[in-house]
Amino acid sequence: MRLVWFRRDLRTIDNTAFIAAINSNEPVVAAFIATPDSWSQHHMAPMQADLIKRRLFELQNDLASLGVPLIYAETSDYASSVDVVCNWVKQYSVTSVHLNKEYEINEVRRDDKAEQALTRLDVVLHRHDDKCQFIPGSVVNKQGHYFKVFTPYKRAYLQKLEQFPVQVQKVTAVNGQKAKVDECDLFSKDCSFRYPTEESQAYQVSTEQILDQLRSFVKEHSDDYQDERDFPAIEGTSRLSPYLAIGALSVRQCMARLLYQQTAPLSEGRQTWLSELIWREFYQHLLYFEPKLSRGESFLPWGVHLRWENCPRRIKAWQQGQTGYPIVDAAMRQLNQTGWMHNRLRMIVASFLVKDLQVDWRVGEDYFMSKLVDGEYAANNGGWQWCASTGCDGQPYFRIFNPTTQGERFDPKGEFVRRWVPELADLPDKQIHQPSKWLSVKGSSYPAPIVDHKVQREITLANYKNAKDFLDAT
Numbered sequence: 001m002r003l004v005w006f007r008r009d010l011r012t013i014d015n016t017a018f019i020a021a022i023n024s025n026e027p028v029v030a031a032f033i034a035t036p037d038s039w040s041q042h043h044m045a046p047m048q049a050d051l052i053k054r055r056l057f058e059l060q061n062d063l064a065s066l067g068v069p070l071i072y073a074e075t076s077d078y079a080s081s082v083d084v085v086c087n088w089v090k091q092y093s094v095t096s097v098h099l100n101k102e103y104e105i106n107e108v109r110r111d112d113k114a115e116q117a118l119t120r121l122d123v124v125l126h127r128h129d130d131k132c133q134f135i136p137g138s139v140v141n142k143q144g145h146y147f148k149v150f151t152p153y154k155r156a157y158l159q160k161l162e163q164f165p166v167q168v169q170k171v172t173a174v175n176g177q178k179a180k181v182d183e184c185d186l187f188s189k190d191c192s193f194r195y196p197t198e199e200s201q202a203y204q205v206s207t208e209q210i211l212d213q214l215r216s217f218v219k220e221h222s223d224d225y226q227d228e229r230d231f232p233a234i235e236g237t238s239r240l241s242p243y244l245a246i247g248a249l250s251v252r253q254c255m256a257r258l259l260y261q262q263t264a265p266l267s268e269g270r271q272t273w274l275s276e277l278i279w280r281e282f283y284q285h286l287l288y289f290e291p292k293l294s295r296g297e298s299f300l301p302w303g304v305h306l307r308w309e310n311c312p313r314r315i316k317a318w319q320q321g322q323t324g325y326p327i328v329d330a331a332m333r334q335l336n337q338t339g340w341m342h343n344r345l346r347m348i349v350a351s352f353l354v355k356d357l358q359v360d361w362r363v364g365e366d367y368f369m370s371k372l373v374d375g376e377y378a379a380n381n382g383g384w385q386w387c388a389s390t391g392c393d394g395q396p397y398f399r400i401f402n403p404t405t406q407g408e409r410f411d412p413k414g415e416f417v418r419r420w421v422p423e424l425a426d427l428p429d430k431q432i433h434q435p436s437k438w439l440s441v442k443g444s445s446y447p448a449p450i451v452d453h454k455v456q457r458e459i460t461l462a463n464y465k466n467a468k469d470f471l472d473a474t
């Protein structure tokens, strides 16, 4: 019998490990292990935990239609999850275990440990590459080194894509020899994670609904993506990130749908969406090459010399959407209430925390993880380090977003701000991004700006310059 250990790959379609097990023509059992202590160490958002739980029921149905049972256990952490797998292996006389790799350091260590333990039991562990279209380590420059700049990486990536077009694998046949498992091991409605959960009903969990969302985005919005993606008041992006993050959808499914029947050169919108999917791969590849990123270190060495104020009062104001900068506050409230935030806003609020409030980017990174329904280590770390200018091909440190002009540019009529900051709903368009003067006359609960952007900008520039000079001098 073969056992497939599911983690953040909660689907049967285009799941490399699962399909390899099915193709063995042996009975297959699928397994999922909740590890609340490890999730908590990784700041997993309660809303993401809820989404995973709901998705597991769908996965169970999808697996059942293919003749595969889903067994389930809860343990404390990654280390003990290996013991659970070994117990199942003995209990069910499993001969091979299949899993899809995760590239973060703790996850790699867990799988190394599993490999050692299973080898001792004379069981083969098959570790498949599944998360990316191209295996991390396979898109490199002529010298065989990894790319440190996105544009040449993307160029090489696109060339490779022409050579190796996207393929989505499907299982069609039912698993002939049904695996027999104990009732008590089966995933059931009573399974509850010992982990806080927060309602995730706004997000789909059925495979068909998720695929419908992908299809309708590609059909109706992808060609306009380039023009609409930066405006948070418009539904211009796919909102597929929660499903990619838990593996209910694969990146290959997204690319295949985007490129389906596209003979002429892709529209600008489609090209840009493809580019975003490639950014996702870029950060996964970086994680594979640079384990220090999993340890919370900055990519650029001088990042360690930056000084942070980390003022608790300011951090709290940022978290609660009470900074007095409307676009920042609207964005943070969207995050707190829905578990999702528009990409342009993620950049604005991250820049604000780091460069206007002089707070260590890792504080923001952890907070995002604790709230995001789509929290994914590589993309989150990459995004935060990009904004903090400590990352690989990050924003130059002297480019500092002005939160007021960013709001005026990307939410010109204040529609988004009005939606999330009702205190400002009655403000005329002209004042919506600079409400303090108007409100001080009217009297309102909305706070005055907690910092002066101009002043903070100068402090930040000096801080970054010092950090760089310090490293140059040593």
Ligand SMILES: Cc1cc2nc3c(=O)[nH]c(=O)nc-3n(C[C@H](O)[C@H](O)[C@H](O)COP(=O)(O)OP(=O)(O)OC[C@H]3O[C@@H](n4cnc5c(N)ncnc54)[C@H](O)[C@@H]3O)c2cc1C
Pocket: 229, 237, 238, 239, 240, 241, 242, 244, 245, 276, 277, 279, 280, 281, 283, 341, 342, 343, 344, 346, 347, 350, 368, 372, 374, 375, 376, 377, 379, 380, 381, 382, 383, 384, 387
């Ligand atoms: C500070 C910061 C933190 C972020 N944290 C996360 C995170 O934890 N999880 C996450 O999935 N994305 C993260 N992103 C990237 C991006 O903001 C989201 O992927 C995007 O907003 C999701 O919305 P969407 O599905 O509508 O994206 P679309 O615009 O439709 O893009 C399609 C997909 O491409 C990927 N993608 C898009 N932009 C990026 C990007 N810049 N980097 C990496 N992948 C990208 C996502 O998987 C996304 O679902 C972060 C960005 C920043 C600046």
